[in-house]
Amino acid sequence: MTEVDVVRVFADEHGRHGNALGVVLDPAGLSQADQQAIAAELGYSETVFVEDVGSARLRIYTPAVELPLAGHPLVGVSWLLARETGRAQDFLRPVLLAEPVPTFVEDGATWVRATVADAPPWDHLRLAEAAEVEAADPATADEKVQMWAWLDERAGVVRARVFARAFGVAEDEACGSATLMLAAQLGRPITVRHGEGSVVLARPAGPGLGEVGGRVVYDMRRAL
Structure with a gap:
């Protein structure tokens, strides 16, 4: 039996919405093929397997592939490890990255700092109005794209959705890596109203x- 802790990452100020994340804190005996199969069975946009809690060594899987870096899994597992161990995390160590990922808490939010080039190769499509983002059809969208529009450009508030069929996910409720890339491209802090009601800061x-x-x-x- 495999136990999976489920958290929601990028919840709103009332604790609603957020992107579901599965975290296996004890993957002993599971091969990489087993881990990929479990991620596919769960069907979340990502599932994390923590190979060593003490060092925060981990692997990240979508339902289709393993990723070196993903935003919502790293934010979520940082928060969960702090909850489980009673101490805040300083670094996470994704197996496929050469360097650890710094993590910290600020004003009640859990953050990670990452190299933009390590993120999946998202495309970004700016639309003229938030209503166009709302109306986007996952069936006809590109396979790995963040569609976005300004809700309030002066305040840095963005409306966005991510479509990720290339990674086995029709629509990602709240995508951290794509949003991290968008903030880097814009050169400014942003608050993103993502998916059905999630809130991503970058x-x-x-x-x-x-x-x-x-x-x-x-x-x-939950148990599998």
Whole structure:
């Protein structure tokens, strides 16, 4: 039996919405093929397998592929490890990255700082109005795109949706890596109203770096 903790990452200020994340804190005996199969069975946009809680060494899977970097899984697992261990995390160590990923808490939000080039190769499509983002059809959208429009450009508030069939996900409720990339491209902090009602915070963090963060809520533990 495999136990999976489920959290919602990038919840709104009332703890609603957010992108579901599965986290396996004890993957002993599971091969990489087993882990990929579990991620596919769960069907969340990502599932994390923590190979060592003490060092925060982990693997990240979509239902279709393993990723070196993804925003909502790293934010979510940082929060969950702090909850489980009783101490805030300083770094996460995705197996497929050469360097650890810094993580920290600020104003009630959990953040990670990452190299933009390590993110999946998202496309970004700016639309003229938020209503066009709302009307986008996942069936006809590109396979790995973040569609976005300004809700309030002066305040840095964005409306966005992500479509990710290339990674086995029709629509990603709240995508941290695409939003991190968008903030880096815009060169300014942004607050993104994502998916059905999630809230993603992102900002540039120096040359080639970005930060993404948000609120995390624990949902349940399930067994497979």
